[in-house]
Amino acid sequence: MFSDRFRHGLGQWRIEAEAPARVSATGGVLDIEAPAGLTLWFLPRLAGRIAIDYEAQAVSEGGAHDRVSDLNCFWMAQDRAAPKGNALARPRTGRFEDYDDLETYYVGLGGNGNSTTRFRRYVGTPGIRPLLPQNDRRGAEDMLVGNRWQRIRLTADGARIGFFRGDRQLFAFDDPAPLASGHFALRTTASHLRIRDFTVSRLA
Template identity: 35%
Template sequence: MRLQLLLMQLLLLVFPGMEAGTSCRLADWVVEDSSGKVEITCIGDTMDIVSPDGLSLWYKERLTGDYEITYRVQVVIENGRYDRLSDLNCFWGAGDPRHPDDFFARSTWRNGEFKNYNTLSLYYVGYGGNENGTTRFREYHGEYYGADDAKIKPILKEYTDAAHLLKANHWYEVKIRVKNGCTTYTMDGEELFSLPVADGRGNGYFALRLWQNHVRFTDFKVVNIDNLK
């Protein structure tokens, strides 16, 4: 992985008006990258991520109780080699049944390979997957190879209409909540997915999940629901 810290001149050239001096805090994240060639560039408080293959960018902190995740993210289409309008995905509430007390014990083994995430329990949204043909919500049940995908990670809801697929260079505002026994996923103010969850089932880790694309990712925040109005 190459981490490029750009000079002020490049910051102003790429993002006119952006203030340098804030950090995208790469130390807060664990990278699982199947290509071995992901490029993450810090541009002020924004990560510019070019992912040649599968990438899971895990927030290091385990989230518990009632919480809200928010962030802004854009799929970049500017004629770059990996500029591809597909797969703006995420995981949350993730845990490893084999290593309940050490989620990152098998981080090197997972290595960004999508099939290896079948071994985790988690929630997943694949926004604009399948070459921007589907937006899907799945629950993973932490099972292993040899089981049917419909049992390991059933599709709970799916959109295929244009209004719920990706738009090039659009800044999306994502909000994920676990609150009062329910988890929800909201995009640009519209709640797309909702699911009742058992007590403690929403506890776990969050990841931005990408595949063969180029995104910009910023304004990531996690707050305890009790602190929200």
């Protein structure tokens, strides 16, 4: 359905950054260096039974923001207060709390100072981010490792919502009111990430 090989700039993306950040897409790699909260929205709206795939790396090369943490994402994001639920209808500041009013699926992959990896189904109410006990991971095997490329897959297959890391499914969620369309975003804070080989495909 969609792809970005990151050779022609950021024309398919919109940056919302809490503080000045460096984001580039050249040579097949999307490079994100953020001193504070940053959300990078993929502009096309997604709908139906889909899979979102990309490879990601948390950079640890001694840079100012090489924290190896917060490889996060939203998918199927909707804003009930906006026309047609468009999550991009109004810009946000990049602060994490600014996204509480979305309905969306969210995963935060942690590491170092952020000692949790979590899945949440946002309900569109500021200040409320429901978290089921089984979706709060703290084991070393669920944390990020610096400078290691890993394959990430997000799925929205009707009521079945999934998050995969490599050949392992970290989270499986059955949604009684599934989000059938919406937007995808990469999300991070105080970190340095690299992304490559981004695709969105339709599930059979």
